[in-house]
Amino acid sequence: MKANCWYGKHDVRVETVPDPKILNPRDAIVKITSTAICGSDLHLYNGFVPTMEKGDILGHEFMGEVVEVGSAVKNLQAGDRVVVPFPIACGNCFFCEKKMFSLCENSNPNAPLAEEMWGHSPAGIYGYSHLLGGYAGGQAEYARVPFADVNPIKIPEGLTDEQVLFLSDILPTGYMAAEQCDIEPGDTVAVWGCGPVGQFAIQSAFLLGAERVIAIDRFPNRLRMAEEKLGAVTLNYDEVDVYDALEEMTGDRGPDRCIDAVGMEAHAHGLAGAYDRVKQAAMLETDRPIVLRQAIMCCRNGGTVSVPGVYGGFLDKVPFGAIMNRSLTIKTGQTHVQRYMRPLLERIQKGEIDSTFVITHRMNLADASKGYEMFDNKEDNCVKIVLKP
Amino acid sequence: MDNNFIKEAMEDEERLARGLGWFSIGLGIAGLFMPGRMAKMAGVDDDEHEGTIRFVGLREIACGIGILSQPRPAGWVWARVAGDAMDLALLGAAFTSDKHNRAQVCATTVAIAGITALDLNCAQRLSSKSGSKGGAVHVERSITVNRPPEELYNFWHNFEGLPRFMNHLKSVKQSGDGHSHWIARGPAGTDVEWDAEITEDKPNECIAWRSLEGSDVDNAGVVRFERAPGGRGTVVKVEMDYNPPAGVLGAKIAKLFAQAPEKQVHVDLHRFKQFVETGEIPTTRGQPAGRPSSTSKKFDEPVRRGF
Numbered sequence: 297m298k299a300n301c302w303y304g305k306h307d308v309r310v311e312t313v314p315d316p317k318i319l320n321p322r323d324a325i326v327k328i329t330s331t332a333i334c335g336s337d338l339h340l341y342n343g344f345v346p347t348m349e350k351g352d353i354l355g356h357e358f359m360g361e362v363v364e365v366g367s368a369v370k371n372l373q374a375g376d377r378v379v380v381p382f383p384i385a386c387g388n389c390f391f392c393e394k395k396m397f398s399l400c401e402n403s404n405p406n407a408p409l410a411e412e413m414w415g416h417s418p419a420g421i422y423g424y425s426h427l428l429g430g431y432a433g434g435q436a437e438y439a440r441v442p443f444a445d446v447n448p449i450k451i452p453e454g455l456t457d458e459q460v461l462f463l464s465d466i467l468p469t470g471y472m473a474a475e476q477c478d479i480e481p482g483d484t485v486a487v488w489g490c491g492p493v494g495q496f497a498i499q500s501a502f503l504l505g506a507e508r509v510i511a512i513d514r515f516p517n518r519l520r521m522a523e524e525k526l527g528a529v530t531l532n533y534d535e536v537d538v539y540d541a542l543e544e545m546t547g548d549r550g551p552d553r554c555i556d557a558v559g560m561e562a563h564a565h566g567l568a569g570a571y572d573r574v575k576q577a578a579m580l581e582t583d584r585p586i587v588l589r590q591a592i593m594c595c596r597n598g599g600t601v602s603v604p605g606v607y608g609g610f611l612d613k614v615p616f617g618a619i620m621n622r623s624l625t626i627k628t629g630q631t632h633v634q635r636y637m638r639p640l641l642e643r644i645q646k647g648e649i650d651s652t653f654v655i656t657h658r659m660n661l662a663d664a665s666k667g668y669e670m671f672d673n674k675e676d677n678c679v680k681i682v683l684k685p
Numbered sequence: 686m687d688n689n690f691i692k693e694a695m696e697d698e699e700r701l702a703r704g705l706g707w708f709s710i711g712l713g714i715a716g717l718f719m720p721g722r723m724a725k726m727a728g729v730d731d732d733e734h735e736g737t738i739r740f741v742g743l744r745e746i747a748c749g750i751g752i753l754s755q756p757r758p759a760g761w762v763w764a765r766v767a768g769d770a771m772d773l774a775l776l777g778a779a780f781t782s783d784k785h786n787r788a789q790v791c792a793t794t795v796a797i798a799g800i801t802a803l804d805l806n807c808a809q810r811l812s813s814k815s816g817s818k819g820g821a822v823h824v825e826r827s828i829t830v831n832r833p834p835e836e837l838y839n840f841w842h843n844f845e846g847l848p849r850f851m852n853h854l855k856s857v858k859q860s861g862d863g864h865s866h867w868i869a870r871g872p873a874g875t876d877v878e879w880d881a882e883i884t885e886d887k888p889n890e891c892i893a894w895r896s897l898e899g900s901d902v903d904n905a906g907v908v909r910f911e912r913a914p915g916g917r918g919t920v921v922k923v924e925m926d927y928n929p930p931a932g933v934l935g936a937k938i939a940k941l942f943a944q945a946p947e948k949q950v951h952v953d954l955h956r957f958k959q960f961v962e963t964g965e966i967p968t969t970r971g972q973p974a975g976r977p978s979s980t981s982k983k984f985d986e987p988v989r990r991g992f
């Protein structure tokens with residue numbers, strides 16, 4: 297089959313690889329009909345995630361048709377149309393029972409590696425480094441889905457791929473980012489990053505009762521999308537000082553809830569940007585926590601900083617004093633996608649949520665490499681790319 | 686059985702240490718040959734500090750070479766921590782004098798504080814691994830399994846099933862009278878064998894065993910099953926003692942067990958948990974990849990082999 301493989305920084309290529317096989321009784325094989333490139337993939341593309349190996353198959357946002365199931369999978373059969381959540385969960389462990397699926401204790405075969413890095417291991421994730429299991433991903437024609445009896449969600453007739461594909465990751469991710477803010481009536485929510493995750497965080501913040509959402513980015517097309525499609529107020533950090541602007545907009549108090557939908561590759565002008573770039577390049581820090589610092593400093597006393605943005609390792613100069621002295625709550629995590637798929641699917645069916653508005657480009661899987669470059673550089677007003685095998 | 690995984694983990698820390706080593710040398714050379722530039726960058730822009738900066742430069746180079754030339758660089762990394770602390774103190778002094786550009790001194794302090802944190806982290810991790818014990822090895826490790834003690838006790842009691850999740854075990858044969866014959870993968874393709882007897886057997890609570898006279902490796906162990914509080918399953922605790930014999934093979938075995946016994950038991954226990962909780966052991970071996978091997982030789986295989 298054809299699959300998009302990682303070969304190094306800025307080097308991904310669609311190659312011919314063997315077809316996946318059933319390896320365990322609870323596996324299924326899915327023939328992929330739609331797959332997407334995620335902002336998280338850019339961290340791999342830009343070489344910021346350790347333990348990648350040449351030849352790793354990328355992709356964790358995919359859906360398709362079941363073509364084969366293992367002997368222990370009784371609830372799926374060939375022909376079923378499914379969306380696959382990006383964290384792999386077993387359904388049996390302490391965390392799966394608590395519905396914290398991205399913390400599954402069993403799905404990462406390389407848990408001892410992750411423990412070296414993070415103290416304890418989270419769940420395995422498709423196509424997201426060997427620290428998270430080294431699983432082949434879904435930017436391919438077929439994928440092997442472990443624990444297929446508990447992970448994929450069946451999609452009813454009458455919905456297009458594009459309507460449901462993002463249940464695999466970014467729609468639940470935006471939703472969880474807003475949900476964990478514990479939004480109260482009258483709240484102002486500030487969202488850093490107007491990529492797909494930021495857009496869905498804004499949408500969900502409104503669904504969950506936010507009075508006002510302030511969207512922050514520097515790309516006019518992304519800001520316009522947040523304003524026109526979702527009704528957010530926008531701030532271009534190229535033009536204004538974000539802290540000052542937020543103070544002014546919130547009567548000197550700061551936004552009640554702040555969402556960092558940017559993560560480890562945040563961009564900044566001037567000294568602050570240079571400082572983190574140099575340290576990251578010299579391997580003296582693994583991430584550039586520019587947005588995280590800003591979100592913490594801007595958040596109102598007793599407010600919540602929700603962090604869907606991905607961080608990998610050791611961050612410098614994160615103002616923990618501000619968190620402690622001002623009673624801030626930090627909420628973060630890889631999304632517990634399985635928890636949100638069904639309720640969000642129902643809202644899509646009822647027409648309460650539309651997630652197709654973020655799609656700006658549709659391409660062939662064969663052009664994945666061009667897609668990565670375009671998405672990374674935000675060329676051609678690119679927001680989200682869907683690939684067709 | 687080999688120790689790639691542990692080597693890998695150590696190598697990561699050593700790579701970090703080496704990175705710090707080169708960073709030291711780079712910083713040192715800059716301090717030595719361009720003290721003026723360095724002083725300006727650090728915000729202490731005047732002649733009286735050039736000597737200090739040259740000294741700091743020398744110290745950095747010594748430290749860097751120390752880190753790079755040591756097979757186990759823990760001591761030299763601690764020297765860097767001390768050095769970082771000194772830099773902070775020097776900058777602290779600069780901070781109180783009006784002549785200096787405060788913003789810049791502040792930025793430098795902040796940068797060095799970051800380096801200190803990294804050094805500290807690295808030194809602590811290297812130190813905790815140093816100091817291997819020769820001869821007898823004692824290992825203790827536990828894991829929480831989301832199943833009742835009765836089920837786990839029964840599963841474990843069938844020793845012949847242990848090789849399913851214990852990678853370094855080839856086979857176990859039970860002979861009914863509480864005796865069993867164990868074959869494990871030894872160094873360089875050899876087998877290590879021993880006979881064992883059960884010394885304690887409390888249903889649903891614990892099983893203890895001990896090797897008999899004439900074993901390749903003298904060993905004894907106990908596995909306990911304790912009900913976890915709040916209905917959270919069972920805490921499985923394993924304790925083992927190895928006493929490898931004298932001689933060349935003995936030394937090899939001793940080395941093998943002394944290097945990563947905790948990790949080996951840990952990986953085995955994790956696989957045990959995976960198997961009893963999910964009914965299978967998650968794997969990626971046999972999956973497709975854009976390279977000849979399905980898994981990563983560097984990252985996956987060492988863990989799969991149990992090192």
Ligand SMILES: NC(=O)c1ccc[n+]([C@@H]2O[C@H](COP(=O)([O-])OP(=O)(O)OC[C@H]3O[C@@H](n4cnc5c(N)ncnc54)[C@H](O)[C@@H]3O)[C@@H](O)[C@H]2O)c1
Pocket residue numbers: 334335336337338339465466469488489490491492493494512513514515518533557558559560561562563564586587603604605606629630631679
């Ligand atoms: N928690 C999860 O489970 C999960 C799931 C999916 C994605 N993510 C993460 O969410 C983040 C965003 O993903 P995406 O797909 O939207 O990526 P994206 O690259 O499309 O969006 C990131 C946006 O952040 C903006 N940005 C950069 N620096 C900024 C700054 N200083 N201030 C404000 N905005 C800034 C960029 O201009 C860009 O529009 C990534 O870190 C990704 O890894 C997390």
Ligand SMILES: [Zn+2]
Pocket residue numbers: 334335336337356357382465466
């Ligand atoms: Zn994603």
Ligand SMILES: [Zn+2]
Pocket residue numbers: 385386387388389390391392399400401402403
């Ligand atoms: Zn689980």
